[in-house]
Amino acid sequence: MFVRGLKRKCFDGEEDIEGTLAGIKAIPSYNLQRQSLLDMSLVKLQLCHMLVEPNLCRSVLIANTVRQIQEEMTQDGTWQMINTQSPGQASLDRLVSTDILCRSSRDQAEGKHLPAYGAFSKDFESDQAQESSETMSTTSSVQAPRNLQSNVWEMENPQENKGNFQKSLDQIFETLENKSPNSVEDLFSEVDNSYYDLDTMLTGMMSNTKMGHCDSLETFSSPTNTASNSNCKSDLNDLDHIVEILVES
Amino acid sequence: ADIISTVEFNHTGELLATGDKGGRVVIFQREQESKNQPHRRGEYNVYSTFQSHEPEFDYLKSLEIEEKINKIRWLPQQNAAYFLLSTNDKTVKLWKVSERDKRPEGYNLKDEDGRLRDPSMITVLRVPVLRPMDLMVEATPRRVFANAHTYHINSISVNSDYETYMSADDLRINLWNFEITNQSFNIVDIKPANMEERTEVITAAECHPHHCNTFVYSSSKGTIRLCDMRAAALCDRHAKFFEEPEDPSNRSFFSEIISSISDVKFSHSGRYIMTRDYLTVKVWDLNMENRPIETYQVHDYLRSKLCSLYENDCIFDKFECVWNGSDSVIMTGSYNNFFRMFDRNTKRDVTLEASRENSKPRAILKPRKVCVGGKRRKDEISVDSLDFSKKILHTAWHPSENIIAVAATNNLYIFQDKVN
Numbered sequence: 001m002f003v004r005g006l007k008r009k010c011f012d013g014e015e016d017i018e019g020t021l022a023g024i025k026a027i028p029s030y031n032l033q034r035q036s037l038l039d040m041s042l043v044k045l046q047l048c049h050m051l052v053e054p055n056l057c058r059s060v061l062i063a064n065t066v067r068q069i070q071e072e073m074t075q076d077g078t079w080q081m082i083n084t085q086s087p088g089q090a091s092l093d094r095l096v097s098t099d100i101l102c103r104s105s106r107d108q109a110e111g112k113h114l115p116a117y118g119a120f121s122k123d124f125e126s127d128q129a130q131e132s133s134e135t136m137s138t139t140s141s142v143q144a145p146r147n148l149q150s151n152v153w154e155m156e157n158p159q160e161n162k163g164n165f166q167k168s169l170d171q172i173f174e175t176l177e178n179k180s181p182n183s184v185e186d187l188f189s190e191v192d193n194s195y196y197d198l199d200t201m202l203t204g205m206m207s208n209t210k211m212g213h214c215d216s217l218e219t220f221s222s223p224t225n226t227a228s229n230s231n232c233k234s235d236l237n238d239l240d241h242i243v244e245i246l247v248e249s
Numbered sequence: 250a251d252i253i254s255t256v257e258f259n260h261t262g263e264l265l266a267t268g269d270k271g272g273r274v275v276i277f278q279r280e281q282e283s284k285n286q287p288h289r290r291g292e293y294n295v296y297s298t299f300q301s302h303e304p305e306f307d308y309l310k311s312l313e314i315e316e317k318i319n320k321i322r323w324l325p326q327q328n329a330a331y332f333l334l335s336t337n338d339k340t341v342k343l344w345k346v347s348e349r350d351k352r353p354e355g356y357n358l359k360d361e362d363g364r365l366r367d368p369s370m371i372t373v374l375r376v377p378v379l380r381p382m383d384l385m386v387e388a389t390p391r392r393v394f395a396n397a398h399t400y401h402i403n404s405i406s407v408n409s410d411y412e413t414y415m416s417a418d419d420l421r422i423n424l425w426n427f428e429i430t431n432q433s434f435n436i437v438d439i440k441p442a443n444m445e446e447r448t449e450v451i452t453a454a455e456c457h458p459h460h461c462n463t464f465v466y467s468s469s470k471g472t473i474r475l476c477d478m479r480a481a482a483l484c485d486r487h488a489k490f491f492e493e494p495e496d497p498s499n500r501s502f503f504s505e506i507i508s509s510i511s512d513v514k515f516s517h518s519g520r521y522i523m524t525r526d527y528l529t530v531k532v533w534d535l536n537m538e539n540r541p542i543e544t545y546q547v548h549d550y551l552r553s554k555l556c557s558l559y560e561n562d563c564i565f566d567k568f569e570c571v572w573n574g575s576d577s578v579i580m581t582g583s584y585n586n587f588f589r590m591f592d593r594n595t596k597r598d599v600t601l602e603a604s605r606e607n608s609k610p611r612a613i614l615k616p617r618k619v620c621v622g623g624k625r626r627k628d629e630i631s632v633d634s635l636d637f638s639k640k641i642l643h644t645a646w647h648p649s650e651n652i653i654a655v656a657a658t659n660n661l662y663i664f665q666d667k668v669n
Contacts, residue, residue: 033556037502040560053312053338056400056419057450057469058565061506064448068502 031076034069041066253656255643259323259331262647265293265654266333267661268318272302274335274388276346277663293663297346299388302337314339320405322414332391334414338401341416343392343427351379397423397433404454410461417454417466420447424478436484437466437476452567453513463488465515465522471508473524475535491522491533493540503555503564511567516576517648523579525570528552530581530591545591545598548583550621550632563637574649582641585630586657587617603641603655603662613667 044062251269258265265277278296305314316337324332330347355377359365400418407414415424415436422437437454441447450469457463462478474487495504507527514523522533524541528549531541547568551558558564563584570581582588583600591598600617608614620629643656651666 034502037556037559044562053314053401055565057452057509058562060447060450061469061509061565064505065502068505 034073038066038069038073041069252659253643253661254317254319255321256645256654256656256661257321257323257333258645258647258654259333260325260648262649262652264296264323264331265645265663266321266323267654267656268301268321268335269659270315270317272300272304272316272318272337274299274301274318274321274333274344276331297386297388299344301335301342301344301390302340305339319402322405322407324407325411327411334405334407336402336405336416339395339398341394341402341405341425342390343394344388345391346386346388349385349387350381350383352382353377354380392427392430394425394430394433397425403452406454406456406464408456408461409459413461415454415456415464417451419450422451422454422464422466422484434482436478436482438483438485439468452510455513455515458515458517458519460519465513467510467513467524469509470505471510471526473510473513473522473533489535489538491538491541493531499552501555503559506559506564507555512569514570514572516572517574518576521576523570523572525568525581527564527566527568530570530579532579532593543593545579545589547581547589548587548619550619554632558637561637563640566640566642568640568642569644571644571646573646573651580644580646580653582644582655584637584640585635586639586641587619588641588644588655601664603657603660603664604639605660614664 041062045059045066251271251273253267253269255268256265257267263279265279267275267277269275274297275295276297277293279291279293282291301318302316304316306312307314314337318335318337320334320336322334324334324343326332330345333344333346335342335344354361355375357366357371357374357377358368394416398416398418398421400420402416402418404417405414406417413424413426415422416433417423417437420438420440421435423433424436425433437451439449439451448470452467452469454464454466457465463475464478465473465475467473471492473491475489475491476484477488478484480486480488495508510524510526512525515521516523520535521542522535524531524533525547528547528551530545530547532543532545533541555564568582570579572579577594578590578592580588580590586602586604587600588603589598589600600619601614602608602617615628618626618629619635620626620631625631639658641655641657645654647653653664655662655664
């Protein structure tokens with residue numbers, strides 16, 4: 001009736017499989033079908049973003065289905081497998097795309113505050129081991145400037161991405177207010193210096209206190225505007241952006 | 250003819266209104282039964298046609314607003330004119346449909362063509378008189394209720410006080426007074442502060458038929474909330490919460506989608522509500538929140554096809570459901586131009602087809618059957634042969650008689666009980 005490329009056999013009907021041999025055979029095919037369902041759902045969400053005014057009910061239902069699949073895959077450990085095999089950014093793209101694509105252009109026009117992939121990275125941080133979660137939050141933070149450049153996002157809400165950065169910065173802020181600059185070295189003794197250059201971070205913070213939301217957006221699209229950045233090593237550019245984001249929030 | 254998007258009888262059943270995708274409303278009126286032809290029970294003929302909504306363009310968001318009529322609801326008749334509400338995705342309009350069968354003749358200052366007469370030529374004064382003319386039915390928009398919905402309006406419902414009505418979109422429900430078009434009260438708002446937490450939308454809403462303070466709304470998660478407007482201005486906290494616990498044996502990735510309620514209707518008595526989800530119709534007793542009192546399988550043979558139905562988007566089809574006048578029979582649509590009726594007392598059900606090829610006018614409809622597997626008997630149709638593009642989403646039942654209106658894509662079918 002409506003066969004369109006996808007195998008008609010649905011994993012709905014395969015719940016009664018018995019026997020270890022049959023069971024073993026069924027497991028990879030279940031994963032395959034689950035994966036194809038996930039792919040199909042993401043395509044549908046992409047389509048709904050391209051429509052003029054997407055049907056909200058449909059988008060929400062598809063997004064919930066995607067979330068459900070991803071939760072199950074995470075529980076299975078399948079998700080971790082996928083992550084270790086392919087570069088972390090690729091799979092995150094997929095997750096990011098769901099939420100981005102699920103929003104309608106209307107929300108963008110209204111200027112709604114839409115944290116990027118908080119829901120998905122939240123799942124990860126809670127479900128996965130500590131090390132991988134740190135890796136995830138770092139990579140997801142790195143994603144932020146890239147996404148912002150597409151002018152899709154307003155202000156990134158880094159609440160869900162609190163890693164070591166935020167804690168360190170909080171400490172820095174408190175101590176900066178109270179203590180004199182002479183004890184700067186003491187301030188940063190607790191902080192892991194390997195992550196960033198002290199000078200660039202301080203100058204970044206100072207300039208950011210005067211910036212408004214719009215300015216910070218422009219910061220992201222033109223990464224070389226602050227004086228601090230010109231002194232940075234290239235691999236610290238992204239970290240500076242993260243600092244700016246966190247400061248603004 | 251355009252695709253019909255809504256069908257509704259008025260409170261006496263004398264009029265039947267249909268709205269279509271092109272923004273037009275067509276009203277049918279039942280013929281007076283004549284003694285000359287008793288076998289021709291009142292047929293419905295076109296009474297009035299008008300363009301209710303036009304396509305609009307929202308320049309601020311660069312979005313087109315469809316003119317498709319999502320719902321029509323009649324107001325109870327209070328004078329010679331008829332009033333109905335019609336809505337598209339964003340704007341609700343109150344239309345007055347009135348008859349004109351007399352016109353004044355014999356004006357002094359203008360002649361019969363309307364041309365002004367030369368005052369110096371007028372020598373005699375006369376009083377204009379009303380003379381009969383051909384019946385003219387005119388529809389005029391009396392109120393336009395606009396700019397109150399950010400999301401798509403899915404329901405409107407006239408309150409039993411006849412002074413207010415409510416309109417529901419995906420995330421909010423507003424209460425209007427018929428006289429006031431520039432203000433409405435927001436009574437339900439389920440929009441989360443954090444947009445990423447949007448996992449549920451409002452799918453339908455209706456006012457209680459007798460208690461003007463009570464209304465229900467259904468969600469995409471298969472829940473129904475009953476709210477009392479006396480409790481608070483914002484009815485975010487429900488008075489009753491109806492949800493059936495999930496059957497773990499039937500769980501799949503599509504469980505949530507098929508549990509999404511597409512329509513909710515109070516019974517005429519006000520004691521029960523009926524909900525339609527993708528595969529079933531459920532009747533709930535307002536006094537029992539934890540499960541429905543009756544569940545009817547509309548097309549359970551589709552349960553094993555959910556994956557394909559998800560792929561071709563049919564799983565998102567929103568079917569409506571209706572009660573008959575005495576609340577003893579419920580009806581809803583399906584695919585292949587089939588519609589189903591369930592008798593709540595006898596527990597019998599029937600599947601009928603609305604199609605020209607398979608039934609002649611005035612012929613009794615033959616019950617249809619879908620065969621699930623194995624041998625297909627003659628006259629049965631197999632699941633794989635069903636035409637999923639022919640879906641009956643909108644039906645209506647006359648308030649007191651056994652007359653039903655069934656919208657099959659762009660055709661309207663009206664069926665009556667067979668005459669003895």
